[in-house]
Amino acid sequence: MDIRRRIRAGRGFTPTEQQLGNTVLALGERLQGLSIKELARLSATSIASIHRFCKKLGLEGYKELKVALARDAARDDPAEVDINFPFAAGERATEIVPQLRAVYESTLRDTAELIEPSALNRAAEVLDNAACIDIYTQSHNLYPAQMLCDRLLSAGRNATCHESPERLVRTALATGANHAAVAISYSGLNQQLATLLPILAERGCPVVFIGTAAAQRLHPGLTAYLTVSDREHLQDRITQFASHIAVQYALDALYGCLFARDYERSIAFLERSLPYTRLPGSDDAEPGQAHPRPAGTEARPSGTGPSIRP
Template sequence: MDVVQKMREAEGFTPTEQELAHTILCLGPRFSDYSIKELAQAAHCSIATIHRLCRKLGLEGMKELKIEMARSLERAQAAGTADINFPFGEGWTAGEVAASIRSVFEQTLAQTQSMLDMDTVEHAASLICMARQVALFTESHNRYPASMFADRLLSVGIDARCEADTERQIRCALLMGKDCVAIGISYSGVSMALERALPVLSERGVPTFLVGTPAAARLNPGLDGYLFVSDAERYQRRITQFASHLAVQYVLDTLFGSVCATSWPRSISYLEKTLPLTRKPGLIDDCSQQAAGR
């Protein structure tokens, strides 16, 4: 396992060391230009913390860390990986853009899959299958994959909702109980929706899961489970959300598939009941025949 992967997993790291590792990963190629004092200032930590992190990574010090970081970046470039934060630039052809975006997607999916704990996915899926109601708590661009996830749950007979604004989300949280499931979505963990909803959900004993980065989990401790996404995309210095949006969608799709797999007969039965009422004119696909043929 290379040094970048070790820092992403942050196994055995203290919260301060986790923040330091995140700073180093965000710096990327620029890390080689930093002195140990400059890194300590950028990460808001002590020089001693940097030395401790190096030892946990199996390295002698900052100099060796720079060498291993450079090697990791060279391997990524040799594999044809794209810059996740700026995957295209001035004068690029459409073909170059398409190839770079594909690389971003491949990197993001691979990293997210490696970080996603499948036992947590299955635990969340089992609770969702038994829940009286499932509610999504998020804001900004994450509302779109969250809303799609709620629609998909509804399509297999699970009462799910994704309210559009924070006020409605809080009212929804006040109606929930131990027989419900809440899912918060925030890449960074800094979210007004979570800040207001999580205390209400905790007070009411609602099982709550968070989809986000390890940094988001550290900002919101004590939940029932965490579904991690790739944290390679910077919070602010990026052209737009490509990797984070895809990672969230991938996690929610994986969770939805696990829900269906856990309650397959019920899901198919509900689909069969709804098809005559929701099928568009001219379409005669039989859901039960498709499912039986798989």
């Protein structure tokens, strides 16, 4: 992960260090001409704070910080597509298709670097131990959230994903330590979170939060965090190209880790449901007939198949 992404992630930063990081990012190339004393003055911090800031980034000191920032700037592709406006008026498919591909590729690369495997495993463990998984989000994040809900149900996991604010609140009020919550907010500015998260905490429900590093800092103390790419502007954009694919990628990774924790059981439930859910004419299997299993898996003895979680 490049130094700017590590600064934006702000893992383990104190409020002073977050303020210092924001100043460093805002200064950009101008930082190269500043002394450590000048940076301390501009950021309203101290020289000692700058040294601690550099150490947390894994750097020896201020000089190494400037070198790392200059190296990252030199690696930037000047022709890199604009995440917020990936195409312009009059452009056709020959320009738009590769430019959107570049948006997706850079967003996936950033998100893959930001999601910590330990956090992903912890999140999957939390969901695996839950009797029911409740998903809390709103607006455009509802689409990937509802897809996650459908996938959880398809693997035999009890799950809910409501659009109505009233249903979300009532779901939170009815939850408990045997449930798990997935809260999705790219920016962290979802106004309902101020209502829902305290209720979930009071009810003892573990929460997996998916959003940018800045969003996570707005909601500290949750069970697990999956960090997504943060390069999309919250308002100055055509639409949510990057944030959508970042959230979808994080949710897909979470589902994959959860499915893999009990792969045999999940596959067995899919097989049991296929006679009821398959499309007519989609294959040659008759209702009730076994479907092919992935290579390397074995069928369970009769009567030992899994049931839907309570």
